[in-house]
Amino acid sequence: MAKQPPACPICxxxxxxxxxxxCTPRCxxxxxxxxxxxxxxxPGPPAELDDDPPPSSDAA
Ligand SMILES: [Zn+2]
Structure with a gap:
């Protein structure tokens, strides 16, 4: 049985x-x-976020 080739993810x-x-070098x-x-x-967590303050000094 001949397997059908997968469809081009682009077109x-x-x-x-x-x-x-x-299907082509263009795609x-x-x-x-x-x-x-x-x-x-x-996929996965963002790498190296420098904009995230540490959860400290939470004395409220
Ligand atoms: Zn294509």
Whole structure:
């Protein structure tokens, strides 16, 4: 049984063996650009927040 290739996450077309999971190098670049521009967030807690004051001096 031939497995159906996954759809391209960018445009939804059938992915190409050469560029999977994308269908074309164009979609590959689009995905890479999303990573670089921060559209995709790494799941998990935010790393190194310097804007968070320590929960001290709570004498109220
Ligand atoms: Zn595509």
């Amino acid at each position: 939804g077309r059938r992915s190409s063996e050469a560029y999977r999971p994308f 590959q670049e689009v995905d890479l650009g999303r990573w670089l521009t921060g559209v995709y967030r790494v």
